[in-house]
Amino acid sequence: MAIKRLAVTGYKPQELGIFNEKHPGLxxxxxxxxxxxxxxxxxxxxWVLVSGQLGVETWVVDVVWELQEQYPQLQYGVMIPFLDQEKNWNEQKKAHYMEMMAKADFTTAITNRPYEAPWQFVEKNKFFVLHSDAFLILYDEEQDGSPKYVKRLVETYIDKHNASYELLTIDAYDLQMVAEEEQQRIWEQHEFE
Structure with missing residues (x-):
């Protein structure tokens, strides 16, 4: 089955020790x-679907913007778990968030009320599973963090309801392979200059 609607999530910046846009891991x-x-x-x-949380979800939107130059048919939607999720963010993060929301092809608030309790995150995760064909999660079993809850929900959903739903991951091994390929590319570029 072709994946037409992909939900994406993963670690928050602080879970990865990424505190600015200049971090080499980014x-x-x-x-x-x-x-x-x-x-x-x-x-x-x-479609790429995110909830607009800081970290992997905002970084993937940066990637979508870049890809839209070559693939203008690629769209993204931001379905926030609750109103004013950016309320306590710094000005730079708020500005990026506002730009992300303004450029989105679709936006909505899933619970349509301010933050009340953790149940809103659970409802957000359920919403994404029910409105996508697959979930891409940047998560590594060796490094605990918030993505584990989404991963468990997706695995439970696949087991109980829908064997055709796909769980895709990017883990530490995948990131190491990308880093090595980039290092090789840089080395070859300098070697032939």
Whole structure:
């Protein structure tokens, strides 16, 4: 089955020790996301769906913007778990969030109320599973973090309801492979200059 609607999530920046846009790991993460999206676009991917949380979800939108230059048919939607999720973010993060929301092809608030309790995150995760064909999660079993809850939900959903739903992951090994490929590319570039 072709994946037309892909939900994406993963670690928050602080879970990875990434505190600014200049962190060298960020380029590797974005490259891994781009490589995966390119494969899916070739197979018919139309939508990337995120909840707009900081980290992997905002970084994948940066990747989508880049890919839209070559694949203008690629769209993205931001379905926030609750209203004003950016309320306590710094100005730079709020500005990026506002730009992400403004450029989105679709936006909505899943619970349509301000933050009340963790149940809103659970409802967000259920919403994404029910409104997508697959979930791409940047998560590694060796490094605990918030993506484990989504991963468990997706695995339970696949087991109980829908064997055709796909769980895709990018883990530490995948990131290491991208880093090595980039290092090789840089080495070869300098070698032949």
């Amino acid at each position: 380029a590797i993460i974005k490259k891994a996301l781009k490589d995966r999206l390119l494969l899916l676009i070739e197979d018919g991917l139309e």
